[in-house]
Amino acid sequence: MKRAIVLALAVGLLALATACGGGTSGGGGSGAGTSVTISNEQGTTWTCGFNPFNSNVNFLSFGPVYEELTFVNGLKSGATTNWLASSYAWSNGSKTLTFTIRPGLKWSDGKPLTAADVLYTFNLIKAHPALDLNAAWAVLQDVKQEGSDKVVFDFKSSAVPYFYYVGGQTPIVPQHIWSKIADPVTYKDTSPVGSGPFTMKSCSPQVIKYSKNPSYWQKGKPSIDTVYYPAFTSNDPANQQLASGKAQWGSQFIPNINKYYLNKSPDNHYWFPPLVNVSIFINQKDPILSNVAVRKAIAYAIDRSKVSEIGEYGYEPPSNQTGIVTPTFNDWLDQGLAKQVDYNPQKAMQTLEAAGFKKGSDGIYQTPDGKPLSFSILNIGGYSDWVASVQVIQNELKAVGINLTPENLSSTTYDNDVYNGHYQLAYDGNESGGPSPYYELRQLLYSKNSAPIGKPASSNWERYENPQVDKLIEQYASTTDTATQHDIVRQLEAAMVNDIPVIPVTEGVDWYQYNTKNHAGWVLKNDPYARPAAYETPDWGVMLLHLKPKG
Numbered sequence: 254m255k256r257a258i259v260l261a262l263a264v265g266l267l268a269l270a271t272a273c274g275g276g277t278s279g280g281g282g283s284g285a286g287t288s289v290t291i292s293n294e295q296g297t298t299w300t301c302g303f304n305p306f307n308s309n310v311n312f313l314s315f316g317p318v319y320e321e322l323t324f325v326n327g328l329k330s331g332a333t334t335n336w337l338a339s340s341y342a343w344s345n346g347s348k349t350l351t352f353t354i355r356p357g358l359k360w361s362d363g364k365p366l367t368a369a370d371v372l373y374t375f376n377l378i379k380a381h382p383a384l385d386l387n388a389a390w391a392v393l394q395d396v397k398q399e400g401s402d403k404v405v406f407d408f409k410s411s412a413v414p415y416f417y418y419v420g421g422q423t424p425i426v427p428q429h430i431w432s433k434i435a436d437p438v439t440y441k442d443t444s445p446v447g448s449g450p451f452t453m454k455s456c457s458p459q460v461i462k463y464s465k466n467p468s469y470w471q472k473g474k475p476s477i478d479t480v481y482y483p484a485f486t487s488n489d490p491a492n493q494q495l496a497s498g499k500a501q502w503g504s505q506f507i508p509n510i511n512k513y514y515l516n517k518s519p520d521n522h523y524w525f526p527p528l529v530n531v532s533i534f535i536n537q538k539d540p541i542l543s544n545v546a547v548r549k550a551i552a553y554a555i556d557r558s559k560v561s562e563i564g565e566y567g568y569e570p571p572s573n574q575t576g577i578v579t580p581t582f583n584d585w586l587d588q589g590l591a592k593q594v595d596y597n598p599q600k601a602m603q604t605l606e607a608a609g610f611k612k613g614s615d616g617i618y619q620t621p622d623g624k625p626l627s628f629s630i631l632n633i634g635g636y637s638d639w640v641a642s643v644q645v646i647q648n649e650l651k652a653v654g655i656n657l658t659p660e661n662l663s664s665t666t667y668d669n670d671v672y673n674g675h676y677q678l679a680y681d682g683n684e685s686g687g688p689s690p691y692y693e694l695r696q697l698l699y700s701k702n703s704a705p706i707g708k709p710a711s712s713n714w715e716r717y718e719n720p721q722v723d724k725l726i727e728q729y730a731s732t733t734d735t736a737t738q739h740d741i742v743r744q745l746e747a748a749m750v751n752d753i754p755v756i757p758v759t760e761g762v763d764w765y766q767y768n769t770k771n772h773a774g775w776v777l778k779n780d781p782y783a784r785p786a787a788y789e790t791p792d793w794g795v796m797l798l799h800l801k802p803k804g
Contacts, residue, residue, distance in 0.1 A: 286771035286802030288479035292500035293787045294491040296635030296664035298458035298484045302441035305424035306384035308711060309668050315424045316794025317463055317480065318361075318447035322352050322371065324795055325421035328526065328781035331688030337366070337425055337448065347411040347733065350419065354402045358470050360427045362446045371404045372396060373428035375419075383438045386711045387418040391701045392730060411731040417687050424791070449794055450475040459484055476774075476801035482787075486663075487635045495766050496521070502796075503766030504787040506638040508566060510766075520770040524778050524785065525762035527581050529693050530572050531639075531682035533630070533646070533756040534715045538706055539677050541620060542628070546608035548753035552594045553601035554653040555646055561759050564642025572757035575746035576697065579760070582690045585739060590746050594753070601653040618654040627656035630678040631670055634661030642758065643680050671714050674706040679714065682761040691729055691738070694745045697755055699726050717754035763789065774799035 303314040315321075322338040325331055335341075338352040358366035375396045378385040392415050395407040406419060427446055434440045445453055448470070451463040463480040483500075485491035492507050494500035496517045503523075507514050514521050533551070535542050542548060557571035570579070573591040602618075610618040610626065618626045632643050640661055647657040657678070662670070671679045686693040696702060696712040700723050703713035710716070722745065729741045748754070765785040767775045776785035776796060783792035783799075 286804075287477060288481065289477055289502055289772060289797075289800060290481040290483070290494070290500040291502045291504070291787045292483070292485065292491045292494045292766075293504040294485040294488050294635060296486055296633045296667075298486065299456060299461055300441070300665070301443055301456040301458070301461075303445040303453060304437075304440055304442040305426065305445075305447075306378065306386060306437070307442075308386055308672070308709075309665070311386075311424070312788045312790050312793075313461065313482070314442070314445050314447065314453070316449065316789075316791035317451040317797055318445050318449045318453060318794075319424035319426060319791075320447065320449050320794065321421050321423065321791050322354075322425065323416075323420035324783075324791065325417050325688065326782065327528065327686060327688050327784055327792075329688075331417065333420070337371070338420070341416075341420065343413070345407075347413050348408050350406040350408070350412070350416065351399075352404050352406075352420070354404065355470070356402065358448060359468055360429075360446050360448055361452045361466055361468075362427075363468070364427065364429055366425070366427070366448050368398050368400075368402050368404050370428050371425055372398045373432065374423065374425050375404075375406075377426070377431060377437060378423070381438050383709065383711075387422050388699065388701045388711065389415065389418050389423065391699075392727070393419070408730075410727070411733075413733055414689075414691060414730045417692065422685075422790075450798055451480060451794075454479075471798065474798050477797060480797065485635075488637045495768075498768050498770060501768040501770075501772055502787055504764045505766075506565070506568070506636070506764060507766065508637070510566070510568070514766060518768070518770070520768050521766065522769065522775075523766045524776075525568050525764060526778075526781070526785070527570060527578050527760040527762045528784065529578060529682065529686040529761045530576055530757035531569065531642075531680070531759045531761040532572070532576075532697075533758060534671065534676075534679040534681055535753070535755060536674060536677050536679075537716045537718070537754065538674065541624065541626065542677060544608065545751075545753060546604050546610075547626065548756070549594065550601040550604045550653065551650065551655060552753050552756045553597045553604060554650050554655065555756065555758060556596045556649055557758055558596070559649070560642045560645045563645050565638050565759055569759035569762050572760050574750050574753070574757060576694055576749045576755075576757050577690050577742075577746060578686070578693075585690045585742050587743050587746050590743070590750050593750050598649075598653050605654070612654050616654055617656050625656060626654065627658070628677045629658045629660050630680055631667055631676045632659055632661050632680045633664050633667050635664065639680055646680075646758070672709040674704075674708075674710065674714065674716055680758075681714070685712070689738075690742055691726075691745075694742065694749070695726050698722050698745065698748065715754050717752070719748060719752065722748050769803070771803050772800050773803045774801050 302310045305311045305315045305319045324334040339355040340353045354368045450469045454462045454464040461482040495503040561571040574594040577586040650657045700718045704710040763786040783795040
């Protein structure tokens, strides 16, 4: 019965997405090329909330609706493009950062966007730490306005790396609207007013429609009139949309992509640049998993290459325990550390036995007081590649005497459980990266990004705490010396190898498929002007500004 309901919903979504995509393969609405349909399977229907500070839904608004001060390109070593700010400058030994806000900006309701809105935004996330998704106020000391167009950020210490979070990863919101909101943390923001190239025109659980902002500050842009964003609860109907050309922009896993997608049309293309890791998050507060021997045994037991091959068709390369993504960040990788915790089933069992664990009659190791090494692992059921990957991991752990029970959940339930720490193990790839490995490692390891069990953590969902690691993360921000930065990252790699706070399994790529029949301006491997997946914030707003009807 449950399977029948899911299939019926998938068929319904497919029919709706086909309708919203129009009668041509180029997309719907006002003609081929003037609209674009996105296929990005999220495993859930839309809640029609667009709060840019809510990590569950911010990918739906940050970029096309809400914008950043400066765009930072994570695929071009942090190259910057002035955005809402027309310029920026460091001073005071890289402890002070001054943005000059572009003149003539307007919110989509016609009211002016000024430096006061920028100041308000940062004071808002200071007053409500749950909105401070990147822990900016862990390093900020003060923010103030100077004159009519300047906003000055004073940091506690030298803070060049934090430019990415402050300038590039903080959506600016209108003071005249948000100052009237009773609780901005729980605010759904169902009718978002932003500065971006699109406005949210309509939303249902099945599809979101974005329309061109006619008064957008970048004159003559966007060239696309309408964006359709259907909701998909599983890969299959979303992949059908892409293969047929009814959706032009994809951001998901497609099994056997050459046969199923690439060979269907000469206009179908894909590129999967590796940027972050897909990892097993290990709840550090669990009484058994808090034992590093158990975590290390799990890491030894996993054949990452096999997971990559079977679960991801080889599209996502195998990770290594340091967390350094290759080849993107090859020059940061300590090869010696990477080899210390690799696939070795015998060593997994030896590690457990040396720590006092013994096998029971069922072949599963037990604690000295008789509790089995039996754990649940949360996963998103709609992600068929993740489900397949965890099945491989389940079999590999059973072979060394550890029992794993997958729980395949809806995306909404999964996010709630993981963010609030209500899990033992979780399979996830949603940690955000940046222009160097430091950014993902900071998200993974910095204790100030986490929260007590029962309260939502913006990242560091495993609740890892290590004062020395926190100090390293903060020291990185105080230097611009490349050699020193590499040494600090190497020490963070050592913490990943020695403490096993999470287990990187495959290198998370930007899933990116695109159709060139009616649209030009796509991100290309030789022109990576933005991260190309439709879930990358604020990059997908930048992508939409580049897209245009072909010819």
